[in-house]
Amino acid sequence: MTAHPTGVNDVSYLEYKGKHKGLMSWIFSTDHKRIGVLYLISMLTFFAVGVTFGFLMRLELIAPGPTIMDPQTYNSIFTLHGVIMIFLFIIPGLPAVFGNFFLPIMIGAKDVSFPRLNLLSWWLFLIGGLLAIVSVFLPGGPADTGWTFYIPYSVRSGTNVMPALMAAFILGFSSILTGLNFVTTVHRLRTKGMGWFKLPLFIWSLYSTAWIQVLATPIIGITLLLVVFERWMGFGIFDPALGGDPVLYQHLFWIYSHPAVYIMILPAMGVISEIIPVFARRTIFGYKFIAFSSVAIALLGSLVWAHHMFTVGMSGTAMFIFSLLTFIVAIPSAIKVFNWVATLYKGSIYTDPPMLYALAFIFLFSIGGFTGLMQGALSVNLHIHDTSFIVAHFHYVMFGGTGFGIFAAMHYWWPKMFGRKYKMRPAKVAFWLLFVGFNVLYFPMFVMGWLGMPRRYYDYLPEYTPYHRLSTIGSWILITGLIIMFYNLYSALRKGEKTTEENIWGGETLEWRAKTPPPLENFEDLPEVSEAPYEYKENDLVNEKELEEVH
Amino acid sequence: MTQDHHNHETQHNHPGYGIYFLVWFALLVLTGITVTVAGIDFGNLTVATALTVACIKSYLVLTIFMHLKVENPVFKVFVWVALFFLIVSLVLLFTDYSFI
Amino acid sequence: MFPSSTYIEKVDFAFLFITAISAALLLLVTVLMIYFVFKYNHKKNKKAVNIHGSVPLEIFWTVVPIILVLGMFYFGWMGYSEASNPPANSMEVKVTGQMWKWTFDYPEGFSTDTLYVPQGVPVKLNLNSADVNHSFYIPAFRIKRDVLPNRENFLWFNAEKTGSFDVACAEYCGLRHSYMYTKVIVLTDSDYESWKKQKIEKSSAGQAI
Amino acid sequence: MSTAEHAAGHHVHRDDEGARLGMWLFLFTELLLFGGMFIIYSVYRYVHQAEFHLAAKELNTLFGTFNTIILLTSSLTMALSIAAIQKDKKALSVFMQLITILFAAFFMVNKYFEWSAKIHHGIYPGSDELLMKSNGEILFFGLYYIMTGLHGLHVIIGVAVIAYMTVGTVKGKINSGSFVRLEAAGLYWHLVDIIWIFLFPLFYLIT
Known part of the structure; x- marks a missing residue:
């Protein structure tokens, strides 16, 4: 091993001076932590754009008839809202931000296996994101196809569908590179003693996610590319006017996009599995069951895509198999929920912001999961498919689940990442506003959907x-909560209390053994691991007093 | 674990030149077989034969040219996972097209 | 609230069945969670107990949900198999969806933009699209089927009550997607016959001119 | 990937097996990229059997067979170049890599003639001649152009990668002690070969 440049481990990654200076030292850094922060900044920027679009949509729908925009604008806005939230916020949200930052630290490595590839994937992410944004301002207007790009509308639409498709393709590539980096890193760079069953559960979930990223993303990549060719050169692949089968497009789209749902939710489940034992001060209940259920979700999740297509007129066999498998895929998620709740039993529970978000996750994700079961039932699906019931369902899973998971992760790891503490009170106020606002915003959609309100509607019948x-009104509460939360986190960076305390919450995983904020190579000497994560021993609870002060 | 080991020599010995020529020859023979068989009308069997031969050819390339035979077993598991995903997708998709 | 028919009852039953089980489980999880958070709060419970898990418990909460979801699957499947098997004596109407209106072609040769059907007679709609994907959705009948170009789909129902019910397009189809509404009007047998007669006369008169 | 870490100025450590593992994972994405198209192909072939047979008759089996032999042979030379560098036979390895590039060029020239013959006959996506044909034939040629086209693109990328490796070998950066990058390039090249092994019978041999 060559000698380190001196001082590598004396200063934090934030202060480390490498080859470049200023902004360059960030955007050309191959340090996984800096890349994680780059992802964090870009992801939150895109999130703000996505939230704005969502807010405008809700405003338009406050009354029947045209309110603040015309239908074409509305159609573009829900398309962009979907594309941005899915490809630029939820998919990279946990793996690319917190995975990049913490995966190497939590397995006791200095970096990921391919640091330069890691930087490349951030660049691709940025390029893809900018392409999506730029398409808004090109003549022709932003795409209005919905984020699903269903054929034949996506071939007919006169809007800028091509940039949106290319953006999704590039973002897919970025996601693949992150995935293959993580799989390799977990296989090759675990520190001494870090056996598979000593991995933190967040790593298990990232590992499962990474496999889906590697295997499923190329299929949507090629599918979207084929749509590009159809629009551009008049190829006949899916276009029904040239003999193609629009349903085949939907199959291929969902072969990726359903597993992608698990790319979005699995890491959030991993975060929850980290937070709950830490704030209950006890070991996780059923470690192996939670770990294997992540793998089971990744596996089964690849086999249920056609439940998005129960109304297209598939064969009876396909309907039967896909409905049955859909119900089976619920089981591993249920196992996780039960184990989390059991982990609270006989703990010594602290209700700090990360824990509040984790508990809210369990509640909201459960609602999302249960309403998913309703759609798995074929006859019920024929009624509620493509209504606002579905919109409510996936927002409960994607926002109430993954979104709250991301917020939980931010509150959990923020002090570690930046060496600054945020204020507890505003964080809790923001949490309650978010929780209430979320339910007021999305729960009515279940009711409307059951009554027959179709989705993607610019206008609606007066009875709704x-x-x-x-x-x-819910959207206003929610946004108030978001503003308070982000302001609180932001002001922590500016003027929050500095901390160099290593173990802020009293966690047992390796990131709490690194300095705060971590130095360039994470650890001075790579740590050795001798027991499973979350093994709280009585003598570990000595800093009880210190903890009291923190809370 | 493997964190710091400097494997300047890869852990396994690659086979010598001879085996590569042998595989190459086999591949050419197999190509000859498919082309010849394609000329004969086997009905539905034609495609089955062509695909079987293609699978054998790929197997040879994977194991010998791509060194899977001598790699760490985890590589083989990986390949199976990828193939499994592809095949299962294909089979499940066909439940919509062929069992009406 | 909606016209009763055995199919609607089946769908609603499946929905209620799943909702009831879900609500019960959700309540269980939530109540336990809140109870634990208060009972084992660090202020009251200074020392946690490390419990690593319990295999019997894991088996229990794996097997029980499997049984429950299989029940859900069964009820969903039953309703669906009825929806996918139209009776042989159904009256057939051809439905064409296009941006952004519906056209109904009757076997008697005339066509309308609103669907009129007789009460208590099974009606089979043959769905086709002239341009992009649409979806024919009658919320009151709990039924929906995509209307696709290049592909024959169908949908059937048997309206047991007279009245007028909304038909919506449920698959996004562009600018005026949300205005692609029409109605299905269920008439008594005699009303339907006289309406049909009138239609036939009109269309033949139209041809004569 | 050792130079990557040198450039980064930290974490100097080499993990050849890790590099190969990463390469294999990348190959899976390529495999599934083509896999998606093979899935489309199989569905359409199943639905339009007769038309696919008819359309395949338009393709020249001789061209296809010739290209198969070229590509298989280039795979051999690629494998030989790696074996050579392991035995520290630099000149032989460079020679084998150059032969591989040469064969790849043959392949592309062949492909060029094949495509131009088709286009000359008016069979290309969106052409009037093609649009007059049946749906199944339009789909067949759509897939033919995209799949062989994308495969051709991979051949070109492969050539670029191998050429880069050849430069590295000549300069001595790739040597008997450190050749994992050449191995990775080889893996890529063999995958391109495997994809052709399937494309060939599916398009040329189903008449």
């Missing part, structure tokens, strides 16, 4: 007005 109005 009260629900829409309530939902819009």
